[in-house]
Amino acid sequence: MTHPMLPIQTIARKLNLDETHYETLGAYGAKLKLDLLTDPAFPRRGKLILVTATSPTVSGEGKTVSAIGLTQGLVRIGKRALITSREPSLGPVFGMKGGAAGGGLAQIEPSQKINLHFHGDMHAIGAAHNLLAALIDTHLFHGNDLDLDPERITWPRTMDMNDRALRQIEINVGGKRVGANRRTGFVITAASEVMAILALAKDRDDLRRRLESIVIGSTRAGKPVRASDLKATGSMMALLQEAFLPNLVQTTEGAPALVHTGPFGNIAHGTSSVVSQLMGLQLADYVVNEAGFGADLGAEKYMDIVMRSSGIQPAAAVLVTTVQSLTNQGEGDMEKGFANLARHLDTLQRFCLPTVVAVNRFPRDSEQDLNRLIAYCSQRDVTSALSEPFTKGGAGSEELARKVVEITEATPAKPQPVYTLTDSLQTKATRVATEVYGASEVAFSETASEKLKQLVEWGFGELPICVAKTQYSLSDNPKLLGAPTGWTLRITDVSLSAGAGFVVMIAGNMMLMPGLPKVSRAEEIDVNESGEIVGV
Structure with missing residues (x-):
């Protein structure tokens, strides 16, 4: 059953927001105002549920779908819940994985808009990043008063598209000064430090401080040079002014969703913005927050980077796994792949997070395999639930939602990072x-x-x-x-x-600018006779 999208004002009312708290962008989207963060009418009250996974396959294990389904399941059992999710990158959209707004009956809508240009946040981040890059080369061209070492400039350029041809480039600004012409490269926008900064900043003052602190390279004497030295901060703040505001949209079943920032889960910390999470905890009983890839990446970075920086402590974790994932990790033998599940469970236990395993059902999964997987969780004395968000939406995630509520009420979390900051x-x-x-x-x-x-x-x-x-x-x-x-x-x-x-x-060989596969999703995307985007 499909659900028609609701006007964004209806979604806002579900969170007790009136029109002074947001600015509409079209019929189905809005930007939340930062005043919410300090509004005494909205004290922090919610619990954050960290959604992570076992090691994924190339096609993904439905972690986003599971997080959306869980949110809808929580609403169905009477909880005020919302999801905080990352903004998709155009690289994967046109690459191999396709869109990143869920699917089936567990999507964030309007999904086509979210997967493509959305509210312009990605473009603003790219513009702010590239402004700083332009200021660096302008500084070199006009005399290099800071005595920047051209060979030690570390600030690249950025673009939100997979394009391997831009990994390494030579720039030539036509000048004869030393360093005016040099080698540099591009990273994808999700790998930009500006993206990570926007995601981690708690307010405008924090955003400004972080932008000022960017180190773009060093002098010939070996001293760091910052964005503030190039007087870049004010203009970068101006470009990011709207992009810093979280985006309010909705799930397939009309549950509120905050979609904001999109740092990669391996080369950055891989989760939605701190501002969206803080607002979510003021507006809902449960905030479902997805972290990129497996517990070894997104969850670890959340505990060691995001939790420390924001002060937000997860109340529980949901570990999404599939028959497909574990069979792949077991090189064709799911039971051999249980070792991968066990390692991720050990990691979450190391973080002292109460954990529920969400077994995301794929259409080709056999009952025998699903039962073996659930039995393994039982043998480990780990709570698990079969989840079917893609085909059944919130109804397919009610059992998971009930178990998440039960475990958060029964087992207070005492989250622990892996190391201390005073360690080398x-x-x-x-x-x-x-x-x-x-x-x-x-x-x-x-x-x-x-x-x-x-x-x-x-x-x-x-x-x-x-x-x-x-x-x-x-x-x-x-x-x-x-x-x-x-x-x-x-x-x-x-x-x-x-x-x-x-x-x-x-x-290892970690690319900051991915490339498109031989057969990409770009071949499937089009606009039909009615002007609707298809194939994302």
Whole structure:
């Protein structure tokens, strides 16, 4: 059964919002005003449910669909609930995975608009990022008063599209000054530090402070150069003014949804904006918040980066898994793949989060396989529920919703990050690798070691870390499946996200600008005779 979309004013009223709290953008969307964050009429009251997953396949395991279904299920059992979700990137939309607004009877609507240009947030983020890049090269062209070292400029350009041809480029501004012509490259917008900053900032003052703190490179004397040195902050703030406001939309069944920011789940922290989560906790009893990829990535980064920065503590976790995922991790044998599920469960237990396993049913799944999977959870003494959000919407997630409510009421969470901020950067990486991924040790390349030493000298040694690795394996090798042990995590490079507030450690061959596959989703997308977008 399909549900017609409701006017956005109706969705706002479900959250007790009047028209002074938001600005409409079309019939089915709105921007929430930041005044909500300090409005005493909306005290924080909700519980945040962190939705994560076992290691996914290339096609995904329906984590977004499951999060949307859970939200709708919570509403069906009488809870005031909303979902906070990331904004899709055009790269995956036209690449391999397609849209990222759910599917079937568990979508966020208007899904076509959300998957494409939405309210212009992605374009604003790209413009702010590229303005800073332009100011850097303008500074070099006009004399380089800051004595920037052209060979040590780390700020790239960005574009929200998979385009491998832009990974490395040479720029030529026609000048003869040293450094005016140099090598640089593009990252996809979801990998931009401006995206991570917008997602982590708690208010406008915090946003300004983070933008000012961006380190774009260093001088020839080895001192960091910041965006504030280039007087870029004010203009970047202006470009991001509207993009910083969370977007209010709705699910297929008319449950409120806040869709805002879209940092990647491996090369960034991979979850919706802190502002949207804080507002959600003021407006609802339950806030369902998805974290990117598996518990080794999105959930770990939430606990070690987002929770520390925002103060938001999850009340429970939902671990989405599928027969497909575990069969893939078991190289064709689902029971062999249970080791992957066990490792992710151990990780969530390490975080001290009460956990419910959501078994997302695919049409091709056999009853025998589903029963074996649920029985394994029972043997582990882990609460589980069969979830069918794609075909049944909220009705297919009611059991999951009831079990989530039960576990949050019965088991108070005491969330714990993996490491302390006073640990060395190397120790932080080692603890994540050994306690979350199952590695035996970490090896740092000479380049990575030199950069870590410099970051400590610059005063960034107590930042949290963000390990950028493949999502398809617990290791840094996408072909190493299951729950491997006795392997070495290899950190090949390091980069600083000073404004976002973390150090990125790149493991293996991690691309910041993906490429399109040989047969991409772009071939399937079109506009029909009625002017409707199809194929997303």
